[in-house]
Amino acid sequence: MNVEHISITVMTYTQPRIILLFSGKRKSGKDYVTDLIQKRLTAEMCCILRLSAPLKRQYAKDHNLDYEELLGSGQYKESYRADMIRWGEMKRQQDSGFFCRLAIKHSIQPIWIISDCRRMSDVQWFREEFPGKCVCVRVEASEQTRSQRGWRFTTGIDDAESECGLDEGVKFDCIIRNDGADDILEKQLEDLLSLMKSQEEDSNTQNNIKPD
Numbered sequence: 001m002n003v004e005h006i007s008i009t010v011m012t013y014t015q016p017r018i019i020l021l022f023s024g025k026r027k028s029g030k031d032y033v034t035d036l037i038q039k040r041l042t043a044e045m046c047c048i049l050r051l052s053a054p055l056k057r058q059y060a061k062d063h064n065l066d067y068e069e070l071l072g073s074g075q076y077k078e079s080y081r082a083d084m085i086r087w088g089e090m091k092r093q094q095d096s097g098f099f100c101r102l103a104i105k106h107s108i109q110p111i112w113i114i115s116d117c118r119r120m121s122d123v124q125w126f127r128e129e130f131p132g133k134c135v136c137v138r139v140e141a142s143e144q145t146r147s148q149r150g151w152r153f154t155t156g157i158d159d160a161e162s163e164c165g166l167d168e169g170v171k172f173d174c175i176i177r178n179d180g181a182d183d184i185l186e187k188q189l190e191d192l193l194s195l196m197k198s199q200e201e202d203s204n205t206q207n208n209i210k211p212d
């Protein structure tokens, strides 16, 4: 297997073979879809990484809040969402890769899923750090479906960069429609797995790496 181990002073991770950069609106089903992919590929081969996890950890620490509650999907997170967005944007302005680097720290699986890319800077950072290895995936669902899943339009959140930063300007390698029909989703996941395989082969060819 082509595993190159990288160690620098602040973090240790194993070079991934492929990275799926997921984005999509709230309640489009990013967690649902990424969980299905991980189940398919196994947790040994594939990890799900969230940029919001190190953000929430540091925000909780700085503001003396409950990190576990911020990770949940209840009202606690929602009541801090707007301020977390503001705080996160301040950090990103100082260093656009700040949360990306923290999120990948210690990842050892060959396939990474970044489940919550929100901004162009997130995509750019991964593409620059890991050229040829990124597959950009958009999850889409209608507003009606998202509403049925509990989404309500919130001014200041649904019309801000946190939700709209990747609406334009990114060419997605794959768009997954997730409006509920299992068989349609299944077929799209098959297509994505094939795309990952060919992307990895292309990347290996470019880097002159022989398959396992």
Ligand SMILES: Nc1ncnc2c1ncn2[C@@H]1O[C@H](COP(=O)(O)OP(=O)(O)O)[C@@H](O)[C@H]1O
Pocket: 024, 025, 026, 027, 028, 029, 030, 031, 032, 033, 149, 178, 179, 180, 181, 185
């Ligand atoms: N294809 C699907 N079939 C059934 N339930 C789904 C599907 N996609 C999403 N859901 C449900 O909708 C809700 C929101 O999905 P989630 O993955 O948390 O969205 P996001 O991460 O994009 O905010 C969850 O309760 C999830 O289980």
Ligand SMILES: C[C@@](O)(CCOP(=O)(O)OP(=O)(O)O)CC(=O)O
Pocket: 026, 027, 051, 052, 055, 071, 081, 084, 085, 088, 116, 118, 162
């Ligand atoms: C401050 C945030 O990172 C909060 C994200 O929290 P979640 O990742 O839990 O969000 P949803 O899936 O949309 O509910 C957003 C940001 O702009 O970085």
